[in-house]
Amino acid sequence: MLETAPLTQDSLSPPLVLRSLAGLLREWLPKQRWFAAKGWPITDLSVVSMTTLHPGCLHLLISTRHDGTTPHCYQLVLGIREELPPRLHHAVIGRPTAGPLAGLSVYDALLDPRSAGLLLERLRTPGAAGPLRFERDAGSEVPAGLTPRLLDGEQSNTSLVYGNRFILKLFRRIQYGTNPDLEVPRALAGEGCARVPAPVAWFWTEQPRRTTLGVLQPFLRDATDGWTLALQSLDAGEEFTDESYELGRATAEVHLALAQVFEPRPPDRREGGELAAAMAERLEAAASQVPALAPYVPRLRGAYDVVAAGGRHRPDQRIHGDLHLGQVLRAGDRWFVIDFEGEPARPLTERRQLQAPVRDIAGMLRSFDYAAHSERPWQPQWAHRCREAFCAGYAAAASWDPRTETALLRAHETDRAVYEALYEARHRPEWLPVPMAALARLAEGS
Template structure:
């Protein structure tokens, strides 16, 4: 744990704002070690505190920008850096239970000598954050808002989930879950916008927002969303692995999941009407560009480029498929929950590395279908020996369930589905190479299959 601040990257703050400068000095060492930090493969060369607000005594809300100037940006990342949301506790001596949340001690300025830690690990701070959401109002540029027709009870014990990667989530009394976004982009986050719109459509497959908070500085952005928690629910990834371990079939669950996914797509098409068909030629060009960029980062892709190009080339000449619409954008088994006999869809942020405007744009629903089909393959490869037939049956059952509710069959859009699966597999190769090299053989196996015509 850092005890002092060593010389390093430049810290930017107003000349009159020494607390910002001293905090930024601590954070430049701590940020890169967090699992939700996106620039782990690039050193932080600049750290700017964009906004600092006292949320309540002993707790500061910060928006900080981590820059990577003069460092080449990997594909899928912002070359200018990223903005992160932090809630920092400030105490003379933090409680022993907060040791893992400790960031360091401020060395200068008005906060000199005080200990700083991640306040989301502090139950007291988590309780006060819920109180802010229960009683809408403002704190500097922060705006706390809620559905006026819903009442959130107080005195709900908080616990921080350990499973989150790109965000942080607090569960309150097994009744509500608060997702605190870590990487912040200007605009309305889809994880607030989409569930709210679906709730208005009466779609019960997505938990509706109960309360949320946002900021107006340095630009309008969503910071967090409170939704009902589904106690006893299990995510699709866990259920699939259980079925594999027990040697059980998963086709019934996959079929029902396909129907549920189609229901969500139909509700999305109504909530965000588009009516337009996608330009397959433009989509193929974008996919090809992503492939070319990925090859520079993962040379293992190079032998398969000609075959993968054929998948995108076929997309440019096939039928347009279903109309483009708002979609989930990052659908896989970890983004669905099963409670009782019902499936629910969560986490509508889309792929966090993509710009917010792209994640909110109308796209082909085939992209979501392809994401789930890839997820069945991922699950099947978690056990040895690999069970390709298990994945194939799940894929067939999911598509059949989807077709029964959507009115069109993804399997009959072969060129469209192959192109989107290929694009997804390229994304997976890039992700695994950057974050989980041991998992790289999983998407590479799909790359080898999809590079063969008809794969």
Template sequence: MRKVVSPRPSGHTPAHLLISLADMLRAWLPEQRWFAGKGRRVTELTLLSVTELHPACLHLLVRTGRSSSASAPDDCYQLFLGVGEVLPPRLAHARIGRASEGPLAGLTVYDALQEPRSADLLLERLRTAGTAGPLRFERDPKVSVPAGLAPRLLDAEQSNSSLVYGDAYILKVFRRVQPGVNPDLEVPWALARQGCTRVPAPVAWFRTSEPQAATLGVLQPFLPDAVDGWTLALEALTAGRHFTDEAYELGRATAEVHVALAAAFALGAPAGHGSRRLAAAMTARLEATSRAVPELLPHVEGLRGAFDELAVLDSGRPVQRIHGDLHLGQVLWAGERWSVIDFEGEPARPVAERRQPQSPVRDVAGMLRSFDYAARSRHPWRPEWARRCRDAYCAGYAAQARWDPRAQPELLRAYETDRAVYEALYEARHRPDWLPVPMAAIARLAQQHPASSGGPHTPVPSFHSAQGG
């Protein structure tokens, strides 16, 4: 029989508890997909918050510091730790370690999100709302979530963890926590109020008030029969068929979401001086990335030209809230229509930055780059397939939005260039075999006029995982 312990025995502070946890967490955290400091050792650990969710489950907010990154800010992570004397064989894969000292000495610690009992109780907290220490569990009073939905942890998540309950709801747990309202709660909630059905509406969520207010997780309807756009695109490529009909409808769906976002949130001023600031920021990212990715150096001058053209552009269109990280992996095809998910934006960027109004062309550029990624992930490379998808997507967008993002090629080129530079940095750090994909686009963008298309073929290896990071 498993022995359970009180997570904060009388007289023990988070600092005392850290005596038991520090060594095992320093070893375990860097191995997790959602840990941002890949390849860097955790040197500092601070327990910011410890809450008992049930007698054998602790909720922790942990601040980490890393070696070789003195200039980088510390990160805060959300952990659910189970504690027991004996770990059942079915949970062996969830084991974090065994404490040798401190208040948990002699007890085994494991990832509680992989334990059905803890996952069940987490859903129950969300169903009924209420508080647990600094944690606040809230829900949409118009939606009743049934009890007893069997949980399962998805294994495809990269930057967060997701639990599916009975194929009816999905709970996204934000592993890397930043102060403020997470856009993946704020935006779908606002879109639901606008009557936009392209985005699953939040039904429950939880947050913390300490050490700072922050969103911790969101429960939304799950689409069990949905297929993500990346998978569908690769299936089309493998079968040798076009994807233009789907791309056109995806353009319409994107525009529908953008129109709803423009109604739900305050608009920003049209570009003018903002174009110069945006171009300067893109140029700074290019220069910093070229120092980290030497392959970029021959193309820097040509890429800078795209940003110079942006600096003198007056788009005449206001900026607004957008998705922020749109690609084929962020859209689902279900019931003969597209849905858009994951409004968190790029997790590496501060929440305040992700919530700023931006040009919707940024989302369009992200999707255009995604079509290129798909085309280059299959042999032989089919540039015409990607071009047709890009054109169909923009045509669908224009039909719904009543304006065509291709009408301002300088703006579209700048955003595509900025996205390709971001991709090059990501691939160089995490998936070097993928680096030729953004590099082919970079070579094209560095030499093209804004209205031109196409470019040289760069061979790439055979890929077996989805786009993005």
């Protein structure tokens, strides 16, 4: 019995491979955590690019179409064997009944230690594989033979940890262009910002145009994410204000470094109107899908109207874009900021735009609220103290206090809670009361 399937290059033409995979992927893709079009059946599949990474392992970019939605592109690494050993049964996708892969076992190769290890070897030795390009930072060393393991937890991407020394993030939903999770940390590393782990290696594709596919960074093995630390504090009945203050300082340091690397843009009253209009449009769209949100719409719009009237006073700049307690790590007494990809559901061009720093601050304030809701009974005063400490720490490092940007901070916190309500309604209905409670509070304040 062969370990991998004996396939020729001719038999691996994209149309023929798609003939084998289409039926399996229509069923498998919607079940994945990172699949974006939940609830929309796949009406069409096409292969954007296909590369043989090593015998029995295909790298694919697959485009999906859905009635009423724009096409989505996904990155897949698929293994092909005659039979799967028991250790890979959890990775199985299925057995095609047609095309060149008929009768063979197809599986998610990122769950296969052998394929994951060979992917690291590609990153260790820069070069090309078809349209794929592998690059490594010249000053970084990546040892061979590091044992891979898949990082558990809910993610919009897939992360592999190698020997507890490096972590590789593979972007599952692909948007064409340079991903901020490569662009921003590389720029910050050049600025000497020690709050963000610097990329060690990365890979991208030239087809259909240059697009980031994955980034390898140092793995902070002794670090704990902020969400876990916050929940531990709540469970123990302890304060989290000291940690929140230092996290505010760390956030300000990252913002200051970003303003040095990427030139900020002075505030413009006209842009306040554009921002408010975009927020209002998102509010209306969310309310059409989340009936519980509809009664609050008129009062929530009031928060945006203040911004439209000129509630912006600081320059826009590059920011994190999706900052919350799950995007920060604490090692010893030091905070680090990770995952600069932004909100994956939003267009890449939007995620790379200059924006108000208070958007990041609003995201973290909402995260404190989420943590407080995880404890029964709800701990609103715990969240309030964390929010105040975070803003105080930010003000100490940034020389301006986000609490003075009352209108803009309220608008961004409202916009974030609207996003959360739509997300929870689609994916985690049991969590919907958390953003709804915030929206009720924000509507009353408006």
